[in-house]
Amino acid sequence: MKARRTLLILLMSASYSAFAQQGAKPEDTEQWSPVPIKITPGKYMSTPPPSDAIVLFDGKNLDEWVSNADRDKPANWTVKGDLLTVNKAAGNIETKRMFTNYQLHIEWRIPANITGEGQARGNSGVFLASLGKGDPGYELQVVDSYENKTYVNGMAGSIYKQFAPLSNPSRKPGEWQTYDVNWLAPVFNEDGSLKTPARVTVAFNGIIVQNNTELRGPTQYIGQPSYSIKHGAAPIKLQSHGDKSEPISFRNIWIRELKN
Numbered sequence: 061m062k063a064r065r066t067l068l069i070l071l072m073s074a075s076y077s078a079f080a081q082q083g084a085k086p087e088d089t090e091q092w093s094p095v096p097i098k099i100t101p102g103k104y105m106s107t108p109p110p111s112d113a114i115v116l117f118d119g120k121n122l123d124e125w126v127s128n129a130d131r132d133k134p135a136n137w138t139v140k141g142d143l144l145t146v147n148k149a150a151g152n153i154e155t156k157r158m159f160t161n162y163q164l165h166i167e168w169r170i171p172a173n174i175t176g177e178g179q180a181r182g183n184s185g186v187f188l189a190s191l192g193k194g195d196p197g198y199e200l201q202v203v204d205s206y207e208n209k210t211y212v213n214g215m216a217g218s219i220y221k222q223f224a225p226l227s228n229p230s231r232k233p234g235e236w237q238t239y240d241v242n243w244l245a246p247v248f249n250e251d252g253s254l255k256t257p258a259r260v261t262v263a264f265n266g267i268i269v270q271n272n273t274e275l276r277g278p279t280q281y282i283g284q285p286s287y288s289i290k291h292g293a294a295p296i297k298l299q300s301h302g303d304k305s306e307p308i309s310f311r312n313i314w315i316r317e318l319k320n
């Protein structure tokens with residue numbers, strides 16, 4: 061049943077991508093202005109998990125994670141010194157568990173010696189619902205946005221290729237940054253049509269950068285997003301981006317399910 065579900069999602073996303081790519085270019089959905097105002101966030105605060113949280117990463121192991129390419133295989137990123145560091149050779153990883161509506165806390169750090177520019181500078185991402193292998197899903201972008209120009213709907217705190225952050229509270233490479241996310245999954249009708257879109261609120265270093273934002277569908281690198289894939293509960297995925305810059309790290313990842 062699980063394999064059939066995965067296959068269906070893959071077929072649907074593959075055919076949709078092919079459709080979306082006819083004549084469309086990646087640049088078509090880049091937004092370059094207005095540039096979100098830069099804000100110096102307050103002091104870094106790590107929020108430890110509350111008593112009812114599911115701890116997804118506490119610095120010790122990847123027991124809650126699997127490979128996104130093959131969910132029967134372990135997540136093969138690097139756990140060292142309480143950190144989780146992207147292993148680009150291993151590809152994306154995602155949670156074993158599936159989630160619908162939730163509150164997520166996750167911390168990330170661009171290495172101090174980061175190189176590259178634009179989207180090729182510390183690119184990763186938190187897919188708030190993973191819809192299959194590769195990048196299908198809803199991406200909250202992770203990238204160095206301290207002093208790094210790129211399209212605004214591709215900055216840190218953006219819903220990638222859809223919504224720029226309301227402001228830019230990025231910290232310098234080498235410093236820890238936090239995302240606190242409130243995710244409400246989309247709801248579909250029996251026939252696969254959309255009942256209510258996904259909504260997300262994101263605090264980035266304590267600053268609200270997405271305020272009850274209604275997503276237009278899963279992330280599309282090329283073409284316009286739409287809710288073409290009916291889905292229910294889904295894993296959360298972390299991106300291993302193909303750029304050549306130094307891999308980024310994560311720590312203190314926890315989640316609270318929100319029951320409605």
Ligand code: MG
Nearest residue numbers: 183184185202
């Ligand atoms: Mg990304």
